[in-house]
Amino acid sequence: MNDVIIIGGSFAGLAAALQLGRAGRKVTILDTGLPRNRFAGHSHGVLGHDHKPPQDILAAARQQLARYPAIKLISTRADSISGAIEDFSVLAGDGKTFKARRLILSYGVVDQMPDVPGFAESWGTSIVPCPYCDGFEVAGQHWGVVWSGPQSHNQVRLFLDWTDKLTVFADGHEISPEIQADLARRSIPVAFGRIVEIARHQGHTATVKLDTGRDIAVDILFAQPRNKPSSSLHESMVLATVETPTGIVLKVDERRQTSVPGIYAAGDLATPFLPSVTQSTWQGAMAGIFAQQSMLA
Known part of the structure; x- marks a missing residue:
């Protein structure tokens, strides 16, 4: 069984995995490879990575995670989640089931383009x-x-x-x-x-x-078009949400935990205002740390 399954392998998810992997916790990241900012040519305001293409930053991060044997990155979609703290199940798009003690949701949001040509x-x-x-x-x-x-x-x-x-x-x-x-x-x-x-x-x-x-x-x-979570996984677990001017995000407490014990959230999926790479990375790191601390004997 995994200690943590992370659903979404962009900035928040990878930052969470890094903290957990460095603590020797067994982590599986499920990722579709479709980050929200894939349309941007460059990412700005990211300390040490200013004006770099976001895909290049993510590629470097994945390379760095490869040195941690406890971290596994799988290119697949998570179709459903079920269970409770200490015994969560994630059914992937390829039919495989993954088990974990904790979940971190970082699958982000998708921007809903208005029906305007161009x-x-x-x-x-x-x-x-x-x-x-x-x-x-x-x-x-x-x-x-x-x-x-x-x-x-x-x-x-x-x-x-x-x-x-x-x-x-x-x-x-x-x-x-x-x-x-x-x-x-x-x-x-x-x-x-x-x-x-x-x-x-x-x-x-x-x-x-x-x-x-x-x-x-x-x-x-x-422009700020409306957006929505890129998956409906949170709906099956009836996670509390917060309404924002552009859509909904998951409600989390000061430890990044959602309304269901053992499920944490980070990144754009749980950011009401001014989402950014810096904020997603920070939130992901904290979600990983708090998830780890919740499993201490």
Whole structure:
């Protein structure tokens, strides 16, 4: 029997495995090889790995884990989980069953692209979600911001640390008169109407086409589409969740444990705000450490 099965082998899952493997705990990682940030050309703000392709960072991490005999990485999908603390079962896509005393869920989320021509094709290049990840490279340029709700007002204020050239795209949302007045005071124009197409150009540049007939070119477009967990495994165990402006995440306590004893969660799957590689790595490491400590005699 494994000490821990980790479902999801991106930054959070690998960080958890590293801590457990170094403690000599038997770990199996089940991974589909489809990390959320696979669309990004570079990962930024990661200490020691700034401006490296995320897939390169993950490949190096997997190589480093290979020196720990207690860690096994298997390329497969987890189809179901069952059981309870000290006796969990995971059924994999190839029909094999794995047993473990603890589980760490780090299978992340998937972004749900709106039904707008060009949006999905531009995701990760012309359209990005996070200024901490991509803002420096386009600082001082013309940014577009797709309004998604009241939280977008705070995003606009945040973005002003990088650029003073902003256009807000209402995209069919109502923006209160008070917020419109504040945007006007900051000299931030609002383009009303729904986005009907994104035309991507060389580099980050894109043209946003509106149903009002306007075409507005921006150097980069920031958007936060809704997302959802990349698997429904948590539903079968009835794990508690938390609603966020863009979707749901798993609820965890200060030790990264979910509402079911023995099941821990880390990474984007359990991050309500501003997910990042740095945060996922930290959460994964802590989930591994707390899972190990929970098994002490």
